[in-house]
Amino acid sequence: RKEVEQDPGPFNVPEGATVAFNCTYSNSASQSFFWYRQDCRKEPKLLMSVYSSGNEDGRFTAQLNRASQYISLLIRDSKLSDSATYLCVVKKSNYQLIWGAGTKLIIKP
Amino acid sequence: AAGVIQSPRHLIKEKRETATLKCYPIPRHDTVYWYQQGPGQDPQFLISFYEKMQSDKGSIPDRFSAQQFSDYHSELNMSSLELGDSALYFCASSTWTSGSIQETQYFGPGTRLLVL
Numbered sequence: 287r288k289e290v291e292q293d294p295g296p297f298n299v300p301e302g303a304t305v306a307f308n309c310t311y312s313n314s315a316s317q318s319f320f321w322y323r324q325d326c327r328k329e330p331k332l333l334m335s336v337y338s339s340g341n342e343d344g345r346f347t348a349q350l351n352r353a354s355q356y357i358s359l360l361i362r363d364s365k366l367s368d369s370a371t372y373l374c375v376v377k378k379s380n381y382q383l384i385w386g387a388g389t390k391l392i393i394k395p
Numbered sequence: 396a397a398g399v400i401q402s403p404r405h406l407i408k409e410k411r412e413t414a415t416l417k418c419y420p421i422p423r424h425d426t427v428y429w430y431q432q433g434p435g436q437d438p439q440f441l442i443s444f445y446e447k448m449q450s451d452k453g454s455i456p457d458r459f460s461a462q463q464f465s466d467y468h469s470e471l472n473m474s475s476l477e478l479g480d481s482a483l484y485f486c487a488s489s490t491w492t493s494g495s496i497q498e499t500q501y502f503g504p505g506t507r508l509l510v511l
Contacts, residue, residue: 384440
């Protein structure tokens, strides 16, 4: 079993819809969590850090459920430009990130 | 704002050759990470350096070595290249910022290595 697991998708979603991804992690001692976005053949870019209380940034909302060891990302009013792969990332140590395989999102007009 | 710089952006080598990838972190970042991403795969952590010392080690093959220099740039040296080494190699940098809750890694554009 991978340390960080995500549904690879793809999620095909009409423009304007709301879409949610979940990610589960196996190490209960993990303290830091992130969502990164990666466009095809480009570097991963930080989308959001995920805080214990949950956090929101515009159309994006991230939640952390420590009891069930999962992280979620909600995208509201999806745009064509949201099409990308969304990577769930968990910090394993001070220096090492563990990555999920990514969830591919395709927004259709 | 300045970002992580990687060079070269593209590299073609033959089997058994050597390659050196370079990474220049964001100014004032003291930690550098190397990742390998194969086609359709998630990034795999190779190795990291903090203040010029190796801080963590992941799935880096013995054929590879890396170091961080006094100006904080890092080099990944790859020897006896194999076909399976063909991948996108990312460098990321970070630093703790006073008052921040968690450290964020910022990625460079990557070096695409093709081994023939």
